[in-house]
Amino acid sequence: MVEWQPVILSIKVASISVMFVFFLGILSAYVMRSVDIPGKAALESFFTLPLVLPPVVIGFLLLILVGKQGPVGILLKEYFNMQIIFTQSAAVLAGTVVSPLMYQSTKAAFESVDKTLEDAARTLGASEWRVFWTVTMPLSWPGLVSGLVLSFARTLGEFGATIMIAGNIPGKTQTIPLAIYFATESNDLVTAGMYVIIISVITFSIIFGLNHWKGKNITLH
Amino acid sequence: MLTVDIKKKLSDFTLNISFTAPNKTVVLFGPSGCGKTTILRCIAGLLKPDEGSIISNGTVFYASQTPIHLPPRARNVSYMFQDFALFPHMNVKHNIWYGVKTPSHQANELYEKLITLLKIEHLPHRTISQLSGGEKQRVAMARALMAEPQILLLDEPLSALDAQSRYELQDELKRLQEIWNIPFILVTHSPEEAQAIGSEVLFLHQGQQVSEPPPSWNMNGNGKTTRSSFQYFY
Numbered sequence: 001m002v003e004w005q006p007v008i009l010s011i012k013v014a015s016i017s018v019m020f021v022f023f024l025g026i027l028s029a030y031v032m033r034s035v036d037i038p039g040k041a042a043l044e045s046f047f048t049l050p051l052v053l054p055p056v057v058i059g060f061l062l063l064i065l066v067g068k069q070g071p072v073g074i075l076l077k078e079y080f081n082m083q084i085i086f087t088q089s090a091a092v093l094a095g096t097v098v099s100p101l102m103y104q105s106t107k108a109a110f111e112s113v114d115k116t117l118e119d120a121a122r123t124l125g126a127s128e129w130r131v132f133w134t135v136t137m138p139l140s141w142p143g144l145v146s147g148l149v150l151s152f153a154r155t156l157g158e159f160g161a162t163i164m165i166a167g168n169i170p171g172k173t174q175t176i177p178l179a180i181y182f183a184t185e186s187n188d189l190v191t192a193g194m195y196v197i198i199i200s201v202i203t204f205s206i207i208f209g210l211n212h213w214k215g216k217n218i219t220l221h
Numbered sequence: 222m223l224t225v226d227i228k229k230k231l232s233d234f235t236l237n238i239s240f241t242a243p244n245k246t247v248v249l250f251g252p253s254g255c256g257k258t259t260i261l262r263c264i265a266g267l268l269k270p271d272e273g274s275i276i277s278n279g280t281v282f283y284a285s286q287t288p289i290h291l292p293p294r295a296r297n298v299s300y301m302f303q304d305f306a307l308f309p310h311m312n313v314k315h316n317i318w319y320g321v322k323t324p325s326h327q328a329n330e331l332y333e334k335l336i337t338l339l340k341i342e343h344l345p346h347r348t349i350s351q352l353s354g355g356e357k358q359r360v361a362m363a364r365a366l367m368a369e370p371q372i373l374l375l376d377e378p379l380s381a382l383d384a385q386s387r388y389e390l391q392d393e394l395k396r397l398q399e400i401w402n403i404p405f406i407l408v409t410h411s412p413e414e415a416q417a418i419g420s421e422v423l424f425l426h427q428g429q430q431v432s433e434p435p436p437s438w439n440m441n442g443n444g445k446t447t448r449s450s451f452q453y454f455y
Contacts, residue, residue: 120306122293123265124320124368134319138310 002194005171006179010199013088013175014155017095018102021151025102026144030132033110051100058098059164066093066165086167091175094161099154102147109143110136142214149210153203223372223404227263227273227283231256236428239273242372242404246395248419249408256428257408258303261374264406265300266293277371296372299365303377305357307349313360314345320368328367335363338397355386362393366401375407379414391417 028047032040050058066073066084076082084090113136121131137144159177166173168182176199183192223242228235236256240247249257262268264275264282272285281289282296299320307316317335321328336342339359344352352360358378365373378394379387395418398405409415415422424431 114306116302116304116306117308119265119267119293120300120302120308121319122267123296123298123300123374124364125294125297125322126319127294135308 002191002198003170003179006174006176006195007198009088009091009173010156010175010177011202013091013095014152016092017099017155018148018152020092020096021099021102021155022144022148024096025100025106025147025151028103029106029110032107034128047100047103049100050098051104055094055098055158055160055162056164057160059094059161062090062093062097062161062165066090085165086169086173088166088173090166091158091162091173094165095155095158098158098161099151101154102151105143105147105150106140109140109147112143113139146210146214149206153206156199156203222278223264223406224274224276225260225264227260227270227275229256229259229263229268229270231259231428234427234429236260236270238423238425238428238430240423240430242406242421244402244404245420246398246405246407246418248415248422249406249425250410250412250415250419250422251425252410255425257410257425258376259428261300261376261406261408264372265298265374266291266296267300297368297370298372298374299368299370300374301361301365301376301378303380305361305381307352307357307361307364309349311349312345313341313347313349313352316349316360317345317364317367319364331367331369335366338400339363339393354382355390358382358386358390359393362397366397371403373401373403373405375405377409378407380409380411387414394418 032044032047037043063085064070066076068074068077068083068085073083073085076084084093117135117139118131121135122128126134157177158175159181162173162175163178163181168174168178174182176195180192180195180199183189183195222244224240225242226239228237230236233254234256236259238256238260249260251257259268263270266282269290270283270285274284274286275282276284277296277298280291280296281287282291282298283289308319311319317332318324318328336345339362341356341359341363344356344360349357349360358381362378375394379390382390391414394405394407407418409418
C-alpha cells in the first residue's frame with residue numbers, strides 16, 4: 001500500500017538540500033572563478049568528484065566523517081549535543097553532497113557572461129561585489145535555474161548515500177527511492193510500481209517545466 | 222592632462238609607449254593587433270603594465286616603482302567598448318545611470334542634458350535589443366559621460382556603424398569633447414576617422430610609437446588619407 005510519507009519526505013529533503021546546494025554552488029563557483037591559487041585544478045576535481053563516484057562511496061565517506069565515532073560527529077555531539085546519523089538531517093546532507101550539478105551549472109553560467117560587460121561595470125565605478133550582483137548574477141540566471149532544478153531532481157532520486165547515513169526508517173528517513181527498494185525486497189511490486197510512477201511523474205514534470213521555461217527565456221539577452 | 226609612459230610584454234612584441242594627452246581628442250592609430258586596445262585597458266586599470274607610470278591630473282593610476290595600481294573603480298575613467306558593452310538586462314535609462322554613485326539633482330540635470338545632446342530622449346524605456354547601432358553608440362556615450370569621468374576612452378567607437386551614422390557621430394564626438402573638455406583617447410584603424418576626429422594622432426606600429434606619419438601615408442589636398450595609407454602597416 002502506498003504511503004504518502006516517503007513522497008512528502010523526499011520533496012522536503014530535496015527542497016532543503018537544493019537550498020544548501022544553491023548557495024554552496026554559487027559560492028564555490030564564484031571563489032574558483034575569482035581567485036588564482038595553486039592546486040586549483042585539484043580543488044576543481046574534488047568538487048566534481050561526487051558526480052563520478054558511486055553515491056554509496058560518498059555515503060561511506062560521510063558515515064566515517066559524521067558517524068558517532070567520526071571527527072565531525074564527535075564535535076557535533078560535544079558542542080551542540082547533536083547527532084546527524086539516521087536523521088532527516090543526514091538525508092539532507094546526503095542530498096547536498098551528491099549533487100555537484102549546481103556547481104557545474106553555475107560555473108558554466110558564469111563563464112558564459114561576456115567579460116566585457118563586467119569590465120564595463122568596473123570602469124563605471126562598480127566594486128567587484130556590485131559587478132557580481134548587478135551584471136554577473138542577472139546574466140547567469142537561466143544557468144542557475146537549470147542547475148537548481150536539475151539538482152532538485154537528482155536529490156529526489158538519491159539512494160546510495162542516503163541509505164548509508166540516514167538509513168531506512170519509515171516516517172522518518174524513508175524517501176521514495178528507499179521505499180521502492182524495500183517494497184521490491186518484500187515482493188510488494190504494486191507499491192514499488194506506484195512509487196516508481198509517482199517519482200517519474202514528479203521528475204518528468206520538473207524537467208518538462210524547466211525546458212518550457214528555458215524555451216521562453218532563451219532570448220533573455 | 223593624462224601622462225602615459227608604460228611598457229608591457231605582449232605575445233609578439235613589447236608595447237612601449239609614452240605620451241601626454243591634454244584635454245583634447247588624442248587618437249591612437251594603427252593596424253589591428255598593434256597594441257592600441259592594450260593601452261586603453263592599461264589606462265582604465267583593466268590590465269597592469271609591466272613597468273612605467275600612468276598619471277592623470279596628479280593622481281597616480283599606476284607606478285611600477287612605488288608600486289601603485291589603482292583598481293578601475295578608483296580611476297574615474299570611462300571606457301566605451303568597441304561593441305558598446307551595454308547591459309542587455311537593463312533598459313536604456315538604467316544603463317545610463319549605472320555609473321552614478323548617488324542620485325542627486327545635479328545628476329538628474331546631467332542626465333537630461335545628455336539625452337538631449339545625444340538625441341536619445343525617446344529611448345529611456347527601450348531594451349538594448351530594440352536599439353539600432355547608432356542608438357547603441359549614443360546610449361553608450363551617455364552612460365560613459367554620466368559617470369562624470371576625468372578621461373574618456375573610446376575603442377573603435379564608430380566601427381560598428383554604417384557610413385551615414387559614422388559621419389554624424391564623428392561630428393558629435395568632436396562637439397562632446399569640446400563641451401566636456403576632458404581627454405578623449407580614441408582608438409581606430411581608420412585613417413579617415415583619425416583625421417576627422419583627432420586633435421592629435423599617435424601612430425602606432427607593433428607597440429611602438431612612430432613619430433611621423435610614414436611617407437606612404439599619401440596625404441592629399443583635402444586633408445584625407447587614401448587607401449595607400451594601409452601599405453605602411455600591412
